[in-house]
Amino acid sequence: MATLVLGAVGTLVGGPLGGAIGATLGRSLDSMIIGTPRREGPRLKELAVSTSSYGQPIPALYGTVRVPGTVIWATDLAERRETGGGGKGKPKTTTYSYSVSLAVALSSRPIDGVGRIWADGNLLRGRAGDLKTAGTLRTYTGHSDQRPDPLMAADIGPHCPAHRGCAYVVFEDLALEDFGNRIPALSFEVFAGSASQIVAEIARDQGIASHDVTFPELSGFVYEGGDLAGLLTLVDRLRPLNAVTSDGRIALDGVGLPAGDIAILSQPSAWDQGDFGREEGMALTRRPLPDRAPSALRYYDPSRDYQPGLQRAEGAATASPGRVIEFPGVLTAAAAQGLLAQASRRIHYRSEALAWRMGELDPRLGPGSIVRAPGLSGLWRITGWEWRERGIELELIRYVPQSVAAQVADSGTAWSPPDRIAVGSSLRVFELPWDGSGAGGSPQRFAAVGAPTGRWSGASLYRLDGSALAPVGQSGPTRAVGGSLLEELGPSQGLRFESVAVARIVLEDEDSELETATVDAIARGANRLLVGNEIAQFAHAEPEGHGRWRLTGLLRGRGGTEVEALAGHMPGTPVTLIDDRLFALPADLILGIGGGLAAMGLADEEPVVAALENGGRTRRPLFPVHPGAETDGTGGLTLSWTRRARGGWRWLDEVEQPLVEQEEAYEVGLGTPHAPDRLWAVSEPHMQLNSAEISALASLYPDAPLWVRQKGSFALSTPLHLTNVPARA
Template identity: 40%
Template sequence: MATLVLSVVGGIVGGPVGASIGALVGQQIDRNLLFAPKARQGARLTELALQTSSYGTSIAQVFGTMRIGGCVIWSTDLIESRSTSSAGKGQPKVTNYSYAASFAVALSGRPIAGVGRIWADGKLLRGAAGDFKAATGFRLHRGGEDQAVDPLIAAAEGALAPAHRGIAYAVFEHLQLADYGNRIPSLTFEVIADAAPVPVGVIAAAVSDGLVGGTVALSLPGFAAHGDARGVLELLGAASGAWFVPAGRTLVLRDGRAVEATLDDAGCGAGERPGAQAVRAFGALDGVAQTVTVAHYDAARDYQTGLQQARRPGAGQRVARIELPASVSADTAKTIAAAELARGEAGRERRTLALGWAALGVTPGACVAIAGAPGVYRVASWSFEHDVLTLDCVRLAAATAPASASPGRVLPAPDAVAGTTILHAAELPPLDDSLPSAPRLTVAAAGTEAGWRGAALLYSLDDGARWLPAGATTGVATLGVLASVPGIGPRDLIDRINTIEVDLAQEGMSLAGADAAALDAGANIALVGDELLQFGQATQIGARRWRISELLRGRRGTEGAMALQAAGDRFVLLEAATAGVIELPLSSIGATVRLLASGIGDVAGPVAVTATVPGRSLLPLAPVHLALESIGDGDVRLRWVRRSRAGWRWIDGVDAPLGEEREAYRVTLIGGAGRAIETTVPELTVTAADRAAAVALQVRQIGSFGESPAAEIALPAL
């Protein structure tokens, strides 16, 4: 490790003759870097993975790409918002509260290039594509010396707001906290300081303010320098197998790749033989580690902590552990462990050499070869007495072959992009047997990508002059567009002739068939254009394309829309878990409603749609089976069958429930004066006199909130 030179820097750094000059240089390095008070060493891995907010916490310097917890350096109080909703007429109103927070997190004590993914409580808050999974404003300050004060911090703190120059930090503005228990979550950041792996020598130079440099073989894809400089340098030395050597007023790292001198087998330089022979000694095997463990961060596993071990056979029980706050692969960590183990075994062999004047240039830290002895040695200590130079040399391990290792099971956090919102809204008849007392707009939504989870809704009844909150969308609906248009089919029988092809919005969406019992219970009902239909079979014929068949058409009074579909019209599978309802005032009947949906993927702005409110959710259905019967003298009796907006399943088989406060109808004579006649039974006698100028009859049921659409029959001429 770094112990070779640290004990002799003060006296040896200036050379064998200029010890006093070297002492001055050594003292400067001692005070400023290596022998500063040892109050805190380098970071343990757990420290980098946790977000902190304590005053005085040191901020890591990030190199390469690392996952960092950071430190909260500024925050506001929780920001409370509330909204009121009602479950319907006669139901109490409910006040809903939501919370957000604005805060800043310091990421690195040196400038960075950017931030990739962000995790909140272990789940992705920001994906690899830069998309956020929860609503928030976000700004990144990269740590330049000229960076400006963040506008939010400036607005809150005034003229004394710091710019935090030299510190990279992120600002979250109004981060919604509903997904995190209404508290600021524990955040970790994929910090990108440098685009490529960083050599260990470059890291050493940066953390020591240029006092330590050099080149070694090891480069790290990511590293967090945390704690005091001495601890970081010792850790870099341990990981790379390098040691520190004086070089003028600085130290350099060496790793034994270059041999600086070759000594003869007697321990003397060429032509110099003072008579002393080399002394070879071996340390006890149990004095070196039997197992070396390297703890590291594994980028292939979302920077989760990994452990790799190297173990030697033989005596001993010592275990060495290197806590490496670096993102390296499992193979690299295994190679580092094996190399440290090999260095320990090789270092058992030591040679003491007695040399003459010619070898005075061989100083502590030098990498030498000894003629007749295998391997390469590091000069561990140096003494010069009675014209004899004595070197204590330690055997260096041969280069370690790259090892292979398994990183373990990879369980990355899901990273699905939300995409933009797809929104559909329509006023529909109730899909159950309820009788609403106000117009209801059915809303279904999804996203263009699999990560979409919801969007906030606003609606306007006055063409955008005033917008009202409508809560949020309900679930992720299965929806798409028509790829083929069905023909007109029977209303009362299963349509086994026509099929419909549908392109769903995402590949992950699917449809399933339903048997007769499930269809009778209301399964597989879909809005196709403006028609409600059910389907018994669904077959996938492409990545997103499905064919549905065995159709029940014109459900709940929508038979009039069967001939109006076109390619590209909406397809929405209506399910209770994904179809929300907006209750509108009675005055909205006949109006057009504008809706805005805003999800986290709608970066270009809210998605806008319009929907008309003809009263389908409140008004009676048009009567059916109109028939005329002549009763003499030119008079005719008109009969019809009413329909109900309740009791669609016809459980008792006798008569559908009325569904209105009273039974009443209005019959209008088309032609002539257009006389209208009201009746409380589903029939009416039309006299010859009334028929004289009339050409047709229209029948409307009078409901509690208005009249049904008209059913019409032509009158034969008298």
């Protein structure tokens, strides 16, 4: 049998290792003719996760592969506590987060580097080398000059190993918030040179010569260990190998067309004994075993992020476990389909065996040699020979050259986690007019924390306290919707719904969406937009692509911001959507005039700082409306106005606005509001000046403005112009 012959020759010329190689390849040849065990190769690790068990083998990696790794060192979980919230009636909350430091061994031979890293199936590290969560990563490639990791050395002490010859990575303070505060299941994309020369490299390490054993289709391989013979058997299933003798030593040779002339066997010798073939010296037999041909090939597919793929042989409707080749190598779908087709084709042809007797030994011939047989077509491969007293008996099988024909195959549809580059945070801090909810005396201040398009998991907020930062809370991963005006937004009196008005904006996050709302929804407060310091509402939102939106149907000057609406806005004015994605600041948070906040996300090298806009706006009364000035027949003047209340966003027909302040009070002034010449305090929305007072004012302050503003419990409103003092007659 081929096993016995190749094993004997291997032991003769290569010692015990050579004998193992010869015997293993012999078993491979036998299995193609007389059958195979049900298991064909190591089981592929479809859902393998990082382990830390004693005795767990660390594989040798070749090419580009994905492996789970083995945890070789770890610290206890480190706890961090933060208190935040308390804004807009919400209670303060204390959150706990955890981090861990650990080392994971990847390969028992040196590597070039580490690419992507997956944690629980999602990307922890992208193609650009960016970690998707907080922490630090260090890679040790396993070369002979490798030094101990400083963090491990600080924990273990002077006996900390450098792990030379073993490639590993170290995570320092890896944040665990995204993984339920536990260590996630990790897997790593590893680059370790080329895998196409794996047979030659391993054979060279064992002191065995090789020739033409390249595996060009192979881009990665996970060698779990074991003897070389097991590896060769695995490779031989897809890329046939020969165990040949060269200069008295065993060598490995790829099954390719031999260089130069192909030897021709001498004519068969007819002997009287018939225990080998027939008496004429040759016998051609066929052993049809179609059920032994492989029906499928499982492999690691790079287009599926190195998860296992499956290709079926042509005509194979099902793939039973006994006929599936498990190959721990990285192949494209087309390469896997082509290798499987060639393996099936070889088994079909190799079921044709030839027994041949020769009277003398040709020194060029030996196990693995490719020859021609007189009177028979095609090429034959010698699988065994035996000396006899009267000559040589050869065992041969039909030789099938490796085909390079392209195959059409599909890897199937696979989900890949998005690999988005981390982006920095954006921050806008403002105070809004009271919306009627909660206590009217509590400032309604918000932080709009967002980011441009990209990966962003939120930011920590801090109060600026001199040169220090005092924690406020976490924004969470939900972004506020913000951007800026693309075009000038003209002035508006804000008196009615402007159905044809247009505002064009661009959002910083192109994935953000705006929605259309009905007029009734707008009346209930939908689609509020802070444009500069004006609050406007929009009815229709039409996307223009790349984060650009066209907003039509505007209601301007909402919440008492008519003054800002009347001024209009230039291109580039900041725009923020007012909804529940804003971060409500605690009512007791002290910012002060000109005070602000800082935000710090994972991608922010420095804190992003924003000053408070519209400080005090919540408790500032709305300025009165409907100014009136009537003269009587005696020269007196009656001034009147209509009061408005904070929180009164809707116009109430024939109903007076409720009084929000502690008392109704107004301040009527003459001259400039910041330095008035005269002031009157009144408690009703009107005031009367008699003719003598008007005459005196006209003499001292001719044509000076008269105005009124409401006095609230906390502040004064913006003044409303009533009339001018008449000139002296």
